Amino acid sequence: MSDFPDRIEELIREISSLPGIGPKSAERISLCILSKNESEVEKFVNIIQKAKENMHLCPVCFNITDKERCNVCTDSKRNHSIICVVEEVRDLFAIEKGKYYDGVFHVLHGRIDPMNHISPENLKMKELVKRVSEEDVKEIIIATNPNFNGDITALYIQRLLKPYDIKITRIATGLPKGTEIDFVDSVTLSMAIKDRKEI
């Protein structure tokens, strides 16, 4: 019986290597791309190429940008003495979307992950220390993910910045808003009780 032609198989493999795309979705997406006409495919490819063109990391906070420094770092209305440390650029944009945070960022580009041999040297840690020692920083908000790797990364940063006279905080863990208590996992629930606040 027949399979997909080789070049389609290759496209499906490539698409399924993207985050969150299983083999079934990859097939569907590939066939959707192939069902576009030549000029639509060219337009699609151009959009990818154009987005990548001149895109680089901001030399201050390591956000992606097509300018010399990123939009956040060049915004004089923001509070540059508070730095929120995140694992990935997508975390930065998740926080930005809410429009409640007016400090600046530092993107680590990963997290300490002993199982996958990712150590602090593979992350933008030295650059964070440099910022703290050279800029007028008052607070570091650690916004690594609330999981094992995020926790050890937070602990590492906390120790790394101890010599500097700055406030170090970590974003709260607890019940997500709108959830129901009997649906929340027991670790989250126990931490929510431990971190209870007087009201």
Add this chain to the structure above:
Amino acid sequence: MSDFPDRIEELIREISSLPGIGPKSAERISLCILSKNESEVEKFVNIIQKAKENMHLCPVCFNITDKERCNVCTDSKRNHSIICVVEEVRDLFAIEKGKYYDGVFHVLHGRIDPMNHISPENLKMKELVKRVSEEDVKEIIIATNPNFNGDITALYIQRLLKPYDIKITRIATGLPKGTEIDFVDSVTLSMAIKDRKEI
């Protein structure tokens, strides 16, 4: 507060127009593509372009192919007197994957959909009638989806091919294997009971 740079927004919009990709996944995929280095992005783009190059519809069954006629139509070991009619190329490949069907196919490239003004003239219906009248066809298996549009498309084909002396069948609806009866929706269950078989 800052948003994604315009060209990244454009990429996210384009990616989220692909089937099954929500805005959140589109963001994640776009940032993943942008985190690749230049040569990896070029490779990705090349794979898309190469897959599209010379890819066209088989003039017999309208499967996609990079040859004159598709792999299924040129396979002399298959039974060319049985034609399985499907809505989309992805349905053809879903059936092919099982390696149990040895007839050939006819891809309609859509289904009759009155709400979206898709009528038989927009589908490969004339071409199906031509095949039935010119080739030595013994059976047409209608494998349109078991939903409203798939049902009316099946009904249309059934009436369209009535004048020809061929067997017309439709793939069975019923309980999917491995399911549990109390989890199946009532329409499926009622059809499974109506279509019960003597054992």
